[in-house]
Amino acid sequence: MTGARTTAVRRLATPVSVLTVSHEGRLHGTTASTTTLVSTRPLILGTSLRAGSVLGELAIAAGWFTVNVLGGGQAELARWFADGSRPPGAAQFDGFAWRPDPLTTAPLLEGTLAHYSCRGAGRIAVGDHEVLLGRVVESDTGSGDPLLSFAGGLRTLTGRDGTTP
Ligand SMILES: Cc1cc2nc3c(=O)[nH]c(=O)nc-3n(C[C@H](O)[C@H](O)[C@H](O)COP(=O)(O)O)c2cc1C
Numbered sequence: 001m002t003g004a005r006t007t008a009v010r011r012l013a014t015p016v017s018v019l020t021v022s023h024e025g026r027l028h029g030t031t032a033s034t035t036t037l038v039s040t041r042p043l044i045l046g047t048s049l050r051a052g053s054v055l056g057e058l059a060i061a062a063g064w065f066t067v068n069v070l071g072g073g074q075a076e077l078a079r080w081f082a083d084g085s086r087p088p089g090a091a092q093f094d095g096f097a098w099r100p101d102p103l104t105t106a107p108l109l110e111g112t113l114a115h116y117s118c119r120g121a122g123r124i125a126v127g128d129h130e131v132l133l134g135r136v137v138e139s140d141t142g143s144g145d146p147l148l149s150f151a152g153g154l155r156t157l158t159g160r161d162g163t164t165p
Pocket residue numbers: 016029030031032033034035048049050052053054055056078079081082083084149
C-alpha cells in the first residue's frame with residue numbers, strides 16, 4: 001500500500017492535447033493530458049483543468065473551443081503551451097502552423113492527430129479542478145501515433161520522449 005499520493009497516478013498513461021479558444025478576438029492555448037470521452041450519445045469530451053485556468057474561463061465565455069490531439073512528434077507544442085511564460089494572445093501561436101477552426105474560430109493546429117470542434121457543455125467543479133465539458137460538433141482525424149503523458153514525462157508508443165523516439 002502506498003496511500004493516496006499524487007505521484008501514484010503518474011502510472012496513468014494519457015493522451016496529450018492542446019485546447020484552444022478564441023474569445024472576442026483573444027486567442028489562447030493550453031496543454032492538457034486529461035481529455036477523455038465522457039459520453040458517446042451525445043459525444044462529449046471532458047478535460048480536467050486547474051480551477052481558474054485561463055483556458056477554462058475563456059472557453060466558458062466563448063461557448064466554443066477546439067481540442068488538438070498531439071502526435072508523437074509534437075512534444076515541443078506540448079511543452080510550449082504549458083509554459084507559463086508564453087506570451088498572451090495570438091503571439092503564443094507564432095512559429096506554429098495553424099488556421100482558424102471554421103466552427104469554433106479557435107486555432108486549429110496543423111499536423112495534429114485529430115481535431116475536435118466543441119460546443120461548450122458546461123463545467124463541473126471537482127476538488128481543486130474543474131472538468132470542462134465539450135460536445136463534439138465536428139471532428140477531423142489524421143494518422144500516426146499519439147503523444148502520451150506517462151510517469152511525469154512525454155512518451156510515444158515506441159520511445160521515451162516525443163522529441164527523440
Ligand atoms: C504534458 C502536460 C499535461 C498537462 N495537463 C494539464 C491538465 O490536464 N490540466 C491542467 O489544468 N493543466 C495541465 N498542464 C499544465 C498546463 O498546461 C499549464 O499550467 C498551463 O500554463 C495552464 O494555462 P492557462 O491557465 O493559461 O490556461 C499540463 C502540462 C503538461 C506539460
